[in-house]
Amino acid sequence: MKPVLGEYIAQSAAQHRREDEPARGALLPILHDIQAEYGHVSEEAVREIAVLLNLTRAEIHGVVSFYHDFRKQPEERPVLRLCRAEACKARGVEHLVNAAMTVAAGKVSIETVYCLGLCSIGPSAMVGDSVHARLDAERLAALIGAMA
């Protein structure tokens, strides 16, 4: 069971706030905690943080919406992040995209990421924290198949 949101946020804030620095410095670490624990940053979470850090909800919303990592809605499907930056393009990732979408068939969310730092051994993808390199159509299909 997920912890009670308000308590969780208060705990996270206590861990990340620094006595000698402005309170809002803790905002990104708090948002990361919430995203990791609940899978998204809800309106309710935004309200709680605003009170804790003495910021307006609009300010928190501005930050949440700026960064790709924070979601307003949870993603229910498993996520595969496929690198489509230059180095992976040079190694042929664009040829893999359509087939990957077909295999995913809506059961796995294929998202684009720009660079995983595996530029000499692409095409590369990341599932959670696990990284996969030297992907070809078969290996990518197997990876997606194992997630669905």
Add this chain to the structure above:
Amino acid sequence: MSAEQPLIRIADDAAALACGADTLARAFEQAGAHVERVSSWGLHWLEPLVERDGIGYAKAAPADIPAILDGSAPSIGRIEEHPFLARQQRLTFARAGKTRPLSLDDYAAAGGWEGLTKARAMRPEAVIDQMKLSGLRGRGGAGFPAGIKWDTVRLAKADRKYIVCNADEGDSGTFADRMVMEGDPYMLIEGMAIAGHAVGASKGYVYIRSEYPHAIAKMRAAAERCAAIIAPFEIEIRAGAGAYVCGEETSLLNSLEGRRGEVRAKPPLPALKGLFGKPTVINNVLTLAAVPWIIAHGGEAYAAYGMGRSHGTMPIQLAGNVKHGGLFEVAFGITLGELVNEIGGGTASGRPVRAVQVGGPLGAYIPVEQFDMAFDYESFAHADALIGHAGITVFDDRVDMAQMARFALEFCAEESCGKCTPCRLGSTRGVEVMDEILAGRDVETNMLLIEDLSDTMKYGSLCALGGFTPYPVMSAIRHFRGDFDSRSVSGEKAMEVAE
């Protein structure tokens, strides 16, 4: 570990993991071997690379284990004598492949903390003098002399100062920062602690992009383990949140402050008003990682490497469609052709090289005809190109340069922070115009529009994202004009299209 138990060394950085190093390591343990997880040598095309008694076994799979253990497997010989390594001048990556990343014993035994010990016995001004003597320039891309930046912070009066390490390595084609953090994290921390002593800062932040979870984990563990050694200096590791623009120093500072990662107008410089408005040294990972060597060996020893006004060594990253991809640290002055053809071995696909992009998504495309160009700041600037973070992404003859120009603009539109108009609107408008060109409509006029737009972005943008996006776009047009013009006939590029 028993005397007869064979010792096997396998890297544990993200590149090795992505090639199956964990499965391989477990299989070795099950086969009775003692496995040490070390940093990566940077020979990425050979991963997972297994080392036993100094001998390397490339692209090893669990099925190869019996043959590796009984000595009958084909080897690449002594890893240290591999031609790819033998030609390098490794200062920053001197320990790569040799030490266990989180082992304090390994680090100390391989020269670790020498720089910090020496620095702490010196006056701050003397440390900065050595930095100035070294000629070290910011390795993040801008190339600003590190010693001068540090001196500005040292002379600034404030109750609190900061050292911020920019580890938001978002440029495609670069991975040297990741390798430092995952392979030799104490070196980076030592560099920051030296900077802290030199400028009078007691707190440091490392801002690492969230796409690097392994680097974040290693740095957190390392910071915890060496806290007593670097005290009273303190280090905190922070994760980015998926915004490329936070690699720009002022938006990185905003992000650390809990704000949108929007670029700040300069002045004031971060050296005077940086994190939370306090004087701040903000340097790239490679800049700070070079510091321990410089202080341990002296600024002059470092400056002896390189050419002209580009002193020292550069960890160059060979990426993309290259046969021998990996990390190649060498003094400035080597030519691009040597790097791509001799060291990189040409393309991985075996087809002819057509272009390389140097310096990430904001770097210029360079054609084979310019491969005699020396790798140093001035030669690149002269050719209207950038070294950037020294990533070289190789493309073979199937690349469609008009598509790559479009992608540069698309990437800029996706990642623009929105603060300044040339970048926010120019990138989106650029994609629209490129789509017209790709469809073969009104190519002549639209090419003029792209050139004009590039000019506006280059001179009107607040930071390098909007300001440098014209480099890939305009270099693609300048050197590969045919890829753009051929659309007018067929709507498609005549050759095989990359997409």
